[in-house]
Amino acid sequence: MTRNIEPLDIIIIGGGPTGLACAIEAQRAGFSYLTLEKGCVVNSLYNYPTQLVFFTTPELLEIGDLPFVCEREKPVRIEALKYYRRVVDTYQLRVNQYEKVTRVSGSANGDGGFLIESESTLTGEKRSYHARKIIVAIGYFDYANKLGVPGEELSKVSHYYKDAHPFYDREVAIIGGANSAAIAALDLELRGAGNLLGGEQHGQINAIGFDMYVRMLDETVRELKGEEILPEIHSALNLGLDIRIPTSYISDENQRLRAYRQIANANTAEDREKVERQLEDRYGPVPEEIKNLLAYSALKTASERIGIEGIDRRGSVLTIKFHKETRVDAQKLMTLVSSTYGAQFTPAGVLKVPMNGAQTAAEVLGFLRERLLDPLST
DSSP, X not given: OEEEOOOEEEEEEOOSHHHHHHHXXXXXXXXXXXXXXXXXXXXXXXXXXXXXXXXXXXXXXXXXXXXXXXXXXXXXXXXXXXXXXXXXXXXXOOEXXXXXXXXXXXXXXXXXXXXXXEEETTTOOEEEEEEEEEEEOOOSTTSOOOOOOTTTTSTTOOSSXXXXXXGBTSOBOOOOOSHHHHHHHHHHHHTTBSOBTTBOOTTHHHHHOHHHHHHHHHHHHHHHTTOOOOOOOOOEEEOOOOOOOOTTTOOOHHHHHHHHHHHHTOOSHHHXXXXXXXXXXXXXXXXXXXXXXXXXXXXXXXXXXXXXXXXXXXXXXXXXXXXXXOOOOHHHHHHHHHHSTTOEEOTTSEEEEEOTTOOSHHHHHHHIIIIIIHHHHO
């Protein structure tokens, strides 16, 4: 028996973070909507490895302006599940769990809408819906990247990794080299699996540490792809500037720390614009101090990209120390020195540049960008 439900403005297919975010926006706009999810809420996250630690920071997982507070810098799977349950409860979202969409077709009455047919994965009950619009937010984790090779469908082959226990004291071959493979390798190594990746690698992760292991794995994959492997450089910018977030703008200390972290993790102009929009949406017009922090973040990213170890400001003089593997073009550097009054460059790789009266935070940061980093980066 098929049940017909009243017409809706929007049907959202998929109850993951994106689907929930769409539901929040539909609700805010006053649309009638329903979210259909073939499993539980955020089913893909539920099926992540049990001990998963996300590579991203919590603010990048937030939806609906609801803060995601976690115990450590990076959230774990169970914290993410708890957070998204809280999202559904806070906004009282309409989510039908365990209801799989089986077919989507154009509406027969010619109104330009859609007919959505579904089936309960628990009872087998069939339903149909009419909606003016549909949003498909099914993600990709539920769909394995199969290789199309013989033996792939054998019972001993799994396209998903959930937990290390079934592989205790067994030999395991992990096919792949991205984040999921690194997480699975680490988890198996720590919990006593046999030989990993076809070689005797017991103890290697513990010996070098997880962050180093993941970085080396990523570099190996990029090298095999023929991509350039750049040295890791962390620039120190000691400019003597007061560019703290005002307590009058963000009064809560935890929220200020989160804002600092968002700005520090913004590595591209697009990322910084997104952070600025998010702060403005949540706290109001962005003050000059925030704009200076974003400019500082941009300068640090640019310095690391071109290979600057440190920039020190002493009075009205900037001292720039270049890394031995700097990627600065020598001709551009000499052009900058010859065209800047009072500039000096030493054989030790140190550049001294007078700032010509720049005093305020905005002036110093603007001088660095316009007179130093922009000419050396372009």
